[in-house]
Amino acid sequence: MEQKQINLTALEDMLEELAQKNWAISKQVFSEDFCKDLAHECQNLAAAGQLSKASIGKGASKTVRSEIRGDFIQWLDDSHPFHQCLELIRQSLNQFFFLGLRRVEAHFALYPPGAGYAKHIDNHRPNSGQNSGSSGGGSNHRKITFVLYLNENWQKDHGGELSLYNPDKDSEMLGQVEPTMGTLILFRSDLFPHQVEKSSANRMSLTGWFRDDAL
Numbered sequence: 001m002e003q004k005q006i007n008l009t010a011l012e013d014m015l016e017e018l019a020q021k022n023w024a025i026s027k028q029v030f031s032e033d034f035c036k037d038l039a040h041e042c043q044n045l046a047a048a049g050q051l052s053k054a055s056i057g058k059g060a061s062k063t064v065r066s067e068i069r070g071d072f073i074q075w076l077d078d079s080h081p082f083h084q085c086l087e088l089i090r091q092s093l094n095q096f097f098f099l100g101l102r103r104v105e106a107h108f109a110l111y112p113p114g115a116g117y118a119k120h121i122d123n124h125r126p127n128s129g130q131n132s133g134s135s136g137g138g139s140n141h142r143k144i145t146f147v148l149y150l151n152e153n154w155q156k157d158h159g160g161e162l163s164l165y166n167p168d169k170d171s172e173m174l175g176q177v178e179p180t181m182g183t184l185i186l187f188r189s190d191l192f193p194h195q196v197e198k199s200s201a202n203r204m205s206l207t208g209w210f211r212d213d214a215l
């Protein structure tokens with residue numbers, strides 16, 4: 001798994017789309033074989049009992065609330081080969097948008113049947129209602145969210161879509177993304193309310209955030 005796993009033309013197209021809409025989706029950035037390897041790794045982690053219940057909140061208010069967020073995760077070590085790909089995307093994002101992104105954090109996620117993630121924003125803007133204002137400055141250092149879906153033979157009736165909502169009117173759905181193998185989504189972490197719909201099958205992904213702070 002190296003940087004050459006990335007289709008650079010597809011990535012450039014995605015960044016153009018991101019510039020226009022603040023979110024972008026592509027099935028062409030990573031090859032299916034590459035994604036299948038990542039899917040096997042996630043399955044193996046699950047089978048070995050190495051995924052942990054995800055929590056919400058930060059610091060002292062960090063809690064496990066399965067009714068809000070039902071996935072199991074494992075953070076990727078910086079030495080994981082996929083980080084080379086993320087590093088290339090980080091550099092491209094910086095060249096394109098001058099975002100000053102300094103690092104990326106990522107985790108495998110597995111949503112078992114019946115699990116979802118209620119509507120939320122990954123990086124709330126300070127001193128504003130959840131979805132008001134347009135300063136673009138969040139209360140944490142997550143700038144761009146990515147999700148790479150890892151589900152082979154995903155059927156529409158499995159559910160599990162990512163629903164994306166209008167930043168200015170969070171009752172208005174902008175679109176739904178099916179979590180099919182190799183689908184990659186990028187979006188501004190401080191703008192979009194989004195929700196993971198419950199699914200009837202295991203739903204796997206690699207999720208993470210490009211950040212503008214150092215460790």
Ligand SMILES: O=C(O)CCC(=O)C(=O)O
Binds near residue numbers: 109147161194196205
């Ligand atoms: O898996 C997804 O589609 C999105 C996950 C998500 O919103 C998150 O982990 O913050």
Ligand SMILES: [Fe+2]
Binds near residue numbers: 122
């Ligand atoms: Fe999220």
